Amino acid sequence: MDKINRQITLASRPIGWPKESDFKLIESPIPVPGPSQVLIRTLFLSVDPYMRGRMNDRASYADPVKLGAVMTGGAVGQVVHSNLAKFPNGSYVQGMLGWQDFVMSDGSDLHRVNRELAPLSAYLGVLGMPGLTAFFGLLDIGQPKPGETVLISGAAGAVGSIAGQIAKLQGCRVIGVAGTDEKVRFLIDKLGFDAAFNYRSETNYFAKLKELCPQGIDVYFDNVGGELTDAALHYLNVHARICVCGQISQYNLTEPELGPRLLWKLIEKRAKVQGFLVMDYAPRFREGFTQLAEWLGTGELQHRESIIDGLENAPKAFLGMLHGENIGKQIVRVSQPETGASSFL
């Protein structure tokens, strides 16, 4: 094993769609952990839509990644040299490890993960941030009731695929919107959605939603925004709830997009539109995790991943995810876990 740490840094701030040249792979020595520190080797890296915002030079709810700095990102890793009793050599951890082979930590931002309970990569998907996002966004903001109609955009993605299944578990009629015919079949055949359609080939969202949501829409879990959301708002039921999880259709625009004003519609329908971030639910993560793990264990929740191998392919995985190429959670497999508990150094 080479004692080189590969890191993927932000090379330039994209205008519009990011491209591979906005990232740069650099090499540096593997850091040596000091007292009360651990060295972690990255096993699985998560790429997520929110990272697009971090590439901009504009503080949003989090600071941007600095130019030349390692790209931020959640990952599952293995402790390969430990000076911390809480995280012994060989243990598995989850945290914001970044796009790199190795990272040092004082442990304050790490959580142990249990390989017996679920595959390690699941801690970046159904049992990680996307699963918790779906869980709290849908249940806390959407509050779906049995028999209600729930519409999910970005339904075949990491969050949408979980949100739709949770809505089914609540006894709802669930309609998904996704970007390929394969995803549409996946939603219906594998995840049990009641109906779904391909927004790229469908030319009239209004007619399609009218057809698939004949009772109107009670909960709209929106990952996408744009014209699909305009149409969805048209079919809201009284007291509808819109969980605004993401607006991926807007993230790569060079100019803010205009759309029909919608607030009057919210009065007519006494509807609620609420944006949320999963981190605001941190005090309740244990509750969400426990329920998600239970559903995963019983098979009530299906867990689908798209995996790309190699840290060097993280930019490609990220760009592919922005373009909707993944089904389920997009993961980058960086290295294989090692058995045994000896130090790597």
Place this chain on the structure above:
Amino acid sequence: MDKINRQITLASRPIGWPKESDFKLIESPIPVPGPSQVLIRTLFLSVDPYMRGRMNDRASYADPVKLGAVMTGGAVGQVVHSNLAKFPNGSYVQGMLGWQDFVMSDGSDLHRVNRELAPLSAYLGVLGMPGLTAFFGLLDIGQPKPGETVLISGAAGAVGSIAGQIAKLQGCRVIGVAGTDEKVRFLIDKLGFDAAFNYRSETNYFAKLKELCPQGIDVYFDNVGGELTDAALHYLNVHARICVCGQISQYNLTEPELGPRLLWKLIEKRAKVQGFLVMDYAPRFREGFTQLAEWLGTGELQHRESIIDGLENAPKAFLGMLHGENIGKQIVRVSQPETGASSFL
């Protein structure tokens, strides 16, 4: 007293701004109440923004007024012939009496009002639908906390002027937006708003809101919509609440207006936008009324009206209200209450 009932009917459905010729005054005999019915003479008539929607040929949350039918509207009246013990001759009632001198009722839609507690016209304003709208919209949806900044659009109108005062009573910093300099002075000098500005003379809403809301906006009580709301959204604080009460800037457009898409902003700020109708709070009207009456009694709540005399001037009063000519609640005084309890018939 002439035994003629004047009624103002909907003569044509306006495209864009309504005009006086969209209404027609007709005369008919005063109806004679049957058993278990009362005849009511209208004293004060309310004109409200929602009536614009009823003039369209499109069902919203309520059915449109039919062409040729009497315009709908809340009013306070006096029972002038009673065949119902609950509403004796001379008693005062509030209900959807419509734009007419006289109306018959079986009592099911009437409420007695107490002239000793407040002036009769107050039951159309601070103690009526506008007051309850402000009360529940601000407190239930906005949930203002002491020290928070509350922005009110349409702040000098029937609802806005009450909402702003309630926000002050909650210990908030309150900023009002209104359409004349006189209204701005009224808000600051008479109602105790912390600041206010005239949106018609102000050219840069962004700069003005930045100046007046240096701590950002926690609650936005929106009666207006449009560009002002675009700017307000720019200054939302984390976990801000937007109470969507009205969108009067949009009601007279001939084409739906486009505006910047705003849902991504709601994610960044984890903000909630909720539309509401006061009728959904009907089970809690007693609670709201009791509190409003108490504040009115102690002088903590100021009650301002603009009064126009004569049923025939109801269209003018309505159009003036749509154009923002009123300060406080716009009322049409239709007739004077009579003392004594003899039947009019």
